[in-house]
Amino acid sequence: MSKNLIERLNDGPVLCAEIGKEHLLQPLQKNALQIAKDSREEFKDLDLMVCGDVANTNVWDPNDKQTDLECQKMFEEQVAWAKEAGVDFVIAETITWLGELKIALKAIQDAGLIAVCNFSIKRDEVTRDGYTPGDACKILEDNGADVVGLNCFRGPKMTMKLLPEIREKVSCHVAALPVPYRTTEKDPGFLNQTDEGCDCIPGGNAFPVALDNLYCNRFEMGEFAKECAEKKINFIGICCGAEPHHVREMAVALGRKPIAYKYYPDMSKHYAHGTDSSLKHLNTDVAKSL
Numbered sequence: 001m002s003k004n005l006i007e008r009l010n011d012g013p014v015l016c017a018e019i020g021k022e023h024l025l026q027p028l029q030k031n032a033l034q035i036a037k038d039s040r041e042e043f044k045d046l047d048l049m050v051c052g053d054v055a056n057t058n059v060w061d062p063n064d065k066q067t068d069l070e071c072q073k074m075f076e077e078q079v080a081w082a083k084e085a086g087v088d089f090v091i092a093e094t095i096t097w098l099g100e101l102k103i104a105l106k107a108i109q110d111a112g113l114i115a116v117c118n119f120s121i122k123r124d125e126v127t128r129d130g131y132t133p134g135d136a137c138k139i140l141e142d143n144g145a146d147v148v149g150l151n152c153f154r155g156p157k158m159t160m161k162l163l164p165e166i167r168e169k170v171s172c173h174v175a176a177l178p179v180p181y182r183t184t185e186k187d188p189g190f191l192n193q194t195d196e197g198c199d200c201i202p203g204g205n206a207f208p209v210a211l212d213n214l215y216c217n218r219f220e221m222g223e224f225a226k227e228c229a230e231k232k233i234n235f236i237g238i239c240c241g242a243e244p245h246h247v248r249e250m251a252v253a254l255g256r257k258p259i260a261y262k263y264y265p266d267m268s269k270h271y272a273h274g275t276d277s278s279l280k281h282l283n284t285d286v287a288k289s290l
């Protein structure tokens, strides 16, 4: 799992079913897989990996055995599409129950594919079936998961808070893909966010369309990447809200020079803050007073 970049395909099944667009699910998934494969072809030198994806079904209920089978069918169908597309591995993510993630893991294993299993952890820092992230990840590792960890819900700081326990309890690769928002001890997840600087958000919850003021900048994501490297968290990325400049900065923070580096900001010719000899002192001398 040490290749350069991971093509991550987002899930669509749950959303499609919930808004009555199930008929779009299969073409959506298959087209996304094709886009990822095309990227791999376009950048052959990078030795890219393509991944498939399954996510929270929102139908699993620990008190209803019938939903085990419903979930299993959903996961198996999507994993089969991924396998048909020739993916290198499959991520099961944004799942809040250990019980549901075990079903996803089994579907991936039964297809003979590498499995990455990521939990989204709510406010009280345990899975919805009551396991600590470390204990839940250890159970998945014991069940054969290749990578275990966290994605979504939490920003970099609140994700980092939970990672040491996981790293300590498992020996496989550990994943961390936070959302790029400044979530806090008070509001650890981006699904419930208060923007103290704004009083006109309907209902008061900044999620999902008023998170602007809580957005992480590229350097915060770069720091997260460095801390992950120090703590041997070795499968990293960003979940909902990621922008290319965040990902590029994470790569740069780890000493890489990605293709997108050619668009890295260059302030040397900025009329006031620049250092280029062609610039007028008339303007650069007053830079700090602007």
Ligand SMILES: [Zn+2]
Binding pocket: 094, 151, 152, 153, 179, 239, 240
């Ligand atoms: Zn997400």
